[in-house]
Amino acid sequence: MEALGRERPEGILITGDISNAERLDEHLAVLSTLGCPIFFVLGNHDYWNGSFAGVTALVRSACSKKTNLVYLDQSGLVELGGGTVLIGGQGWGDGQAGLGEKSPVTSRDRQLIQEFADKPRETYFEMLREMGRASASGFSKMAVSALEGSHHLILATHVPPFTATALREPEYLPYYVNVALGEEILRVARKFPSKRITVYCGHTHRKCIHQPLPNVIVHVADATNGMFQIAGRIRLETP
DSSP: OHHHHHHOOSOEEEESOOOOTTTHHHHHHHHHTTOSOEEEEOOGGGGTTBOHHHHHHHHHHHHHHOTTEEEHHHHOOEEEETTEEEEEOOOOOOSOSTTGGGOSOOOTHHHHBGGGTTOOHHHHHHHHHHHHHHHHHHHHHHHHHHHHSOSEEEEEOSSOSSGGGTOOOTTTGGGTOOHHHHHHHHHHHHHSTTSEEEEEEOSSSSOEEEEEETTEEEEEOOOBTTBOOOOOOOOOOOO
């Protein structure tokens, strides 16, 4: 936190895994003391030891008390100035990459998030696919609206949208890639070839930069459990 304060940022962007369900409220309150806007999406760890419904209610309550907390899943388009617009959505590993449903490994989410607990494997993967489709659909609607009136779209999401950004073995890829979102990003980017899309994400804990199209670049942040790190700096440019 002291390192962030010394940076004197005009805003902070967090792509999930802030805490866990039991301490998320506490940690959001600490972040809010920095004073500047805190733009964030949630990650799978933020739901551990809790539920989707419970964490969503908690986050809404936290944002209502601290107006500089901006939950991007709920905020819609955020105009950053200079023709740049920020949008965000949690996303999820949608079970389609790598070995898919045939993977011999599973995710800790199945034990630690209430809605996944005790679900048969087939049901769990159907839930993952639906969550991936929902995030892709939400991105599409906002992205088209944003790019019609701006030159640069920044997307914050938790799970990387392309296999090349996951840096994982095929058996783990179902939980580390949001294939549906990646497909939608490419579709929108081709529709607006003169506009830029920058994607910031996390989840893999492995730093990576990937450029699938000339006007699309994806940054995946490095991370260490339990350690605060500044992943990078975003400087907005005018057209």
